[in-house]
């Protein structure tokens with residue numbers, strides 16, 4: 587191993603075979619380390635004749651420099667290779683389509699109901715609830731609809747027993763709240779109601795929001811102001827609103843409230859039956875008989891009440907022409923909101 591030619595050849599082979607950077611230091615120690623081949627060969631110069639030593643010494647020095655240079659070059663090469671290997675193994679293909687995240691959406695009825703509640707809350711109305719399985723007393727009697735009253739035919743009631751029924755409107759919640767609280771009060775009562783009726787615009791279960799405001803000087807003007815403000819907030823500031831005389835046993839006077847048809851801009855269409863108007867809610871001044879039923883002083887207090895159908899409002903807002911779509915849970919339909 588003292589021959590420079592042999593050392594170089596062996597080094598070149600071993601360097602070529604090297605594929606791991608860790609091997610470099612081993613190689614370095616073997617060849618140019620303190621006890622490496624070059625050091626051994628330099629030591630062995632002693633045994634050569636004097637005149638041969640300088641030449642041989644220079645050759646060995648050059649070989650040492652060569653080995654040092656090659657080791658540095660090889661290290662660079664190996665770093666480069668390692669880097670490329672890393673790049674390909676950790677490659678992220680940003681053109682691959684992402685995994686679809688399915689997000690639920692709010693049901694259009696929930697959205698509509700939330701909007702309605704928000705508007706009335708901002709006007710200081712509290713939100714109240716009552717039972718869906720209701721006593722005849724709260725659903726009818728206390729609302730000035732006695733047993734033989736023809737108005738009972740207006741609502742196709744699901745009876746459970748003679749006295750227990752599925753509430754046909756949210757008006758019984760008025761009674762329950764007034765029984766417990768003294769005026770002044772401002773409340774709404776959102777919830778499910780039930781009627782034996784089913785077609786494209788009627789569902790046996792649907793949602794209403796009841797409203798009630800009672801105090802010492804509540805007038806029809808307050809009713810108009812509150813409902814107009816509500817409808818313009820919900821349907822837009824330029825929405826035409828009109829009040830038409832109507833009849834409910836629990837209000838007197840009573841009114842039905844219409845808005846200008848949203849679909850035809852009041853030119854007349856199928857939805858508004860060419861009238862240009864859409865009926866949107868029922869309302870009126872609370873009937874003294876109702877106040878008597880809950881023990882309010884009818885000389886002192888007046889109030890107004892109203893009731894609106896959430897499905898009807900949602901159908902108009904989102905231009906939905908079949909009420910059954912709300913209950914079929916079709917994701918293609920629900921995903922649009």
Ligand code: PHE
Nearest residue numbers: 755757834868869891892893
């Ligand atoms: N309860 C009535 C209905 O369901 C609506 C209404 C409520 C009307 C309050 C006047 C006052 O048709």
